[in-house]
Amino acid sequence: xxxxxxxxxxxxxxxxxxxxxxxxxxxxxxxxxxxxxxxxxxxxxxxxxxxxxxxxxxxxxxxxxxxxxxxxxxxxxxxxxxxxxxxxxxxxxxxxxxxxxxxxxxxxxxxxxxxxxxxxxxxxxxxxxxxxxxxxxxxxxxxxxxxxxxxxxxxxxxxxxxxxxxxxxxxxxxxxxxxxxxxxxxxxxxxxxxxxxxxxxxxxxxxxxxxxxxxxxxxxxxxxxxxxxxxxxxxxxxxxxxxxxxxxxxxxxxxxxxxxxxxxxxxxxxxxxxxxxxxxxxxxxxxxxxxxxxxxxxxxxxxxxxxxxxxxxxxxxxxxxxxxxxxxxxxxxxxxxxxxxxxxxxxxxxxxxxxxxxxx
Amino acid sequence: xxxxxxxxxxxxxxxxxxxxxxxxxxxxxxxxxxxxxxxxxxxxxxxxxxxxxxxxxxxxxxxxxxxxxxxxxxxxxxxxxxxxxxxxxxxxxxxxxxxxxxxxxxxxxxxxxxxxxxxxxxxxxxxxxxxxxxxxxxxxxxxxxxxxxxxxxxxxxxxxxxxxxxxxxxxxxxxxxxxxxxxxxxxxxxxxxxxxxxxxxxxxxxxxxxxxxxxxxxxxxxxxxxxxxxxxxxxxxxxxxxxxxxxxxxxxxxxxxxxxxxxxxxxxxxxxxxxxxxxxxxxxxxxxxxxxxxxxxxxxxxxxxxxxxxxxxxxxxxxxxxxxxxxxxxxxxxxxxxxxxxxxxxx
Ligand SMILES: [Cu+2]
Ligand SMILES: [Cu+2]
Numbered sequence: 180x181x182x183x184x185x186x187x188x189x190x191x192x193x194x195x196x197x198x199x200x201x202x203x204x205x206x207x208x209x210x211x212x213x214x215x216x217x218x219x220x221x222x223x224x225x226x227x228x229x230x231x232x233x234x235x236x237x238x239x240x241x242x243x244x245x246x247x248x249x250x251x252x253x254x255x256x257x258x259x260x261x262x263x264x265x266x267x268x269x270x271x272x273x274x275x276x277x278x279x280x281x282x283x284x285x286x287x288x289x290x291x292x293x294x295x296x297x298x299x300x301x302x303x304x305x306x307x308x309x310x311x312x313x314x315x316x317x318x319x320x321x322x323x324x325x326x327x328x329x330x331x332x333x334x335x336x337x338x339x340x341x342x343x344x345x346x347x348x349x350x351x352x353x354x355x356x357x358x359x360x361x362x363x364x365x366x367x368x369x370x371x372x373x374x375x376x377x378x379x380x381x382x383x384x385x386x387x388x389x390x391x392x393x394x395x396x397x398x399x400x401x402x403x404x405x406x407x408x409x410x411x412x413x414x415x416x417x418x419x420x421x422x423x424x425x426x427x428x429x430x431x432x433x434x435x436x437x438x439x440x441x442x443x444x445x446x447x448x449x450x451x452x453x454x455x456x457x458x459x460x461x462x463x464x465x466x467x468x469x470x471x472x473x474x475x476x477x478x479x480x481x482x483x484x485x486x487x488x489x490x491x492x493x494x495x496x497x498x499x500x501x502x503x504x505x506x507x508x509x510x511x512x513x514x515x516x517x518x519x520x521x522x523x524x525x526x527x528x529x530x531x532x533x534x535x536x537x538x539x
Numbered sequence: 540x541x542x543x544x545x546x547x548x549x550x551x552x553x554x555x556x557x558x559x560x561x562x563x564x565x566x567x568x569x570x571x572x573x574x575x576x577x578x579x580x581x582x583x584x585x586x587x588x589x590x591x592x593x594x595x596x597x598x599x600x601x602x603x604x605x606x607x608x609x610x611x612x613x614x615x616x617x618x619x620x621x622x623x624x625x626x627x628x629x630x631x632x633x634x635x636x637x638x639x640x641x642x643x644x645x646x647x648x649x650x651x652x653x654x655x656x657x658x659x660x661x662x663x664x665x666x667x668x669x670x671x672x673x674x675x676x677x678x679x680x681x682x683x684x685x686x687x688x689x690x691x692x693x694x695x696x697x698x699x700x701x702x703x704x705x706x707x708x709x710x711x712x713x714x715x716x717x718x719x720x721x722x723x724x725x726x727x728x729x730x731x732x733x734x735x736x737x738x739x740x741x742x743x744x745x746x747x748x749x750x751x752x753x754x755x756x757x758x759x760x761x762x763x764x765x766x767x768x769x770x771x772x773x774x775x776x777x778x779x780x781x782x783x784x785x786x787x788x789x790x791x792x793x794x795x796x797x798x799x800x801x802x803x804x805x806x807x808x809x810x811x812x813x814x815x816x817x818x819x820x821x822x823x824x825x826x827x828x829x830x831x832x833x834x835x836x837x838x839x840x841x842x843x844x845x846x847x848x849x850x851x852x853x854x855x856x857x858x859x860x861x862x863x864x865x866x867x868x869x870x871x872x873x874x875x876x877x878x879x880x881x882x883x884x885x886x
Pocket of ligand 2: 314316353499861
């Protein structure tokens with residue numbers, strides 16, 4: 180590219196504040212700069228003196244570790260590496276429908292499921308020479324429990340987040356370190372807050388349900404999946420401004436074919452039963468979900484009851500939105516649920532994930 | 540023929556120029572309509588991005604020697620007479636448009652045009668150059684224009700939920716190749732591949748980065764952009780998107796009260812931690828309530844905030860777009876994108 184002619188004018192004193200400039204100390208102070216010789220910039224180690232005291236008597240404790248080698252086999256036979264949180268053994272609290280127990284990671288990460296008003300602690304253990312966090316998306320705790328690196332810290336070693344969810348509904352948790360990459364790599368899991376009486380009702384005073392489905396719909400750009408955890412944090416073009424997905428998935432299952440029948444995703448129910456669909460737009464791109472001809476009553480979004488529910492056969496959503504939808508079929512039949520994933524600039528449909536509701 | 544000398548701007552000069560306006564915080568309700576005068580100068584220049592790349596822009600600027608991107612925000616009152624003079628210092632044709640209110644038609648290179656119109660349609664609007672759409676707008680020719688309902692100091696439109704303070708979040712996405720084509724008078728002929736994502740013309744400068752916490756450089760420190768409040772300081776945020784990408788506006792610590800989409804009041808106000816913001820001129824109005832973070836344990840009170848302040852700790856949270864590609868610059872540098880911070884203060 181040719182050199183541009185330039186001149187200073189007015190008050191535009193030519194202080195070079197760009198990353199590429201001569202004065203650009205790559206974040207050696209203020210906690211930035213990725214000490215510890217890990218080759219990363221703009222990560223923020225824990226400041227122990229500022230770590231808040233924990234409640235000695237929590238109702239629920241989750242212990243999460245890190246697994247960076249989680250092969251996912253797609254319907255076309257290819258394997259894509261995912262990252263995720265492991266369950267290091269929970270003390271108290273129920274497990275949701277996503278993921279399993281044990282020390283090895285799953286995609287998505289094991290669900291958290293708690294009741295409104297419980298004091299919850301999430302311990303994160305990062306043993307490797309890298310940083311991660313847990314942000315409980317939609318849960319709004321004190322800032323040091325929010326899991327955002329530049330505001331509090333990124334975690335290397337052990338850290339415990341503390342929160343007390345006060346609104347029943349559908350949430351998810353995800354890593355917030357180099358988020359653009361880590362969340363795309365799969366570092367998320369469902370987070371369900373039940374009302375004080377437990378599962379079976381969407382929220383206090385809300386509708387009841389007989390069965391539920393958690394559909395976290397995501398797109399995967401496999402070309403990102405060979406990057407290292409700190410990719411791009413020191414600068415350089417690693418392509419994180421462009422997401423060109425080649426797989427479209429529902430709750431960790433390929434939406435090309437497998438999700439149509441996978442027991443963790445597809446639903447089989449009886450006429451007259453009430454299904455609660457917890458729909459999570461878990462990717463970065465806009466989506467449209469269509470319920471295969473069924474009508475849903477949309478009762479909540481983003482962990483809050485709607486002031487007035489509404490009926491819909493399809494919904495549009497953008498990244499990280501959640502919608503809680505009650506479906507009560509009146510006839511038997513097979514319904515193919517389709518979720519289009521659209522380009523965030525052109526609106527072009529890039530792919531469609533499919534699952535099925537079979538009404539007996 | 541005079542050869543053009545291109546201005547080169549650091550981001551500091553932009554925010555400094557923008558900071559000179561009475562602008563948002565200076566607005567007071569008036570019993571009577573008045574006449575509002577404003578002059579915009581269409582200027583051009585290069586702005587050095589955080590990667591070191593110089594990118595070409597055009598803007599509705601506050602002087603012939605500045606380059607304001609976005610242009611200074613304006614707040615007027617319903618019924619005001621607005622007299623806007625547009626001085627086109629460039630050799631190319633442009634326009635000044637507020638949908639439903641004013642359309643200058645073509646303002647040729649070197650021309651000065653005064654537009655007079657009556658402020659109506661209470662709410663949040665973009666002013667922008669509609670010529671050569673969307674390229675001129677994307678290249679920086681845009682800004683925020685708010686019309687307050689007559690006689691109300693704390694409502695978005697008559698009867699809306701109330702607020703205590705207000706500000707603009709104007710998002711843009713930038714493909715330097717497109718801007719460069721506009722510079723030479725050509726229509727962009729490549730696929731749109733934005734590499735920079737700005738909020739009020741700035742990007743985040745995380746701790747330790749050059750320019751971090753500089754209010755003229757860091758979107759997390761710019762007073763036009765960051766949120767500051769005490770408990771209960773309900774803040775109206777007028778989100779406008781002259782860029783092309785569809786966004787997911789995400790606040791931590793409080794759900795937003797979602798008042799409007801694309802200038803239409805919503806029939807019910809939903810509480811959302813994500814609000815969709817359409818591309819290509821979309822807009823949403825939200826109120827950030829500055830409630831204590833509801834899921835904190837122990838419970839957060841003013842005393843909590845006072846203690847943090849006495850210990851020199853920021854009680855802060857981010858606002859960021861959740862389509863995370865927008866959190867990058869030049870294909871990497873997470874946190875150098877369209878984000879800001881939300882600061883809670885003790886009474
Ligand atoms: Cu991570
Ligand atoms: Cu999130």
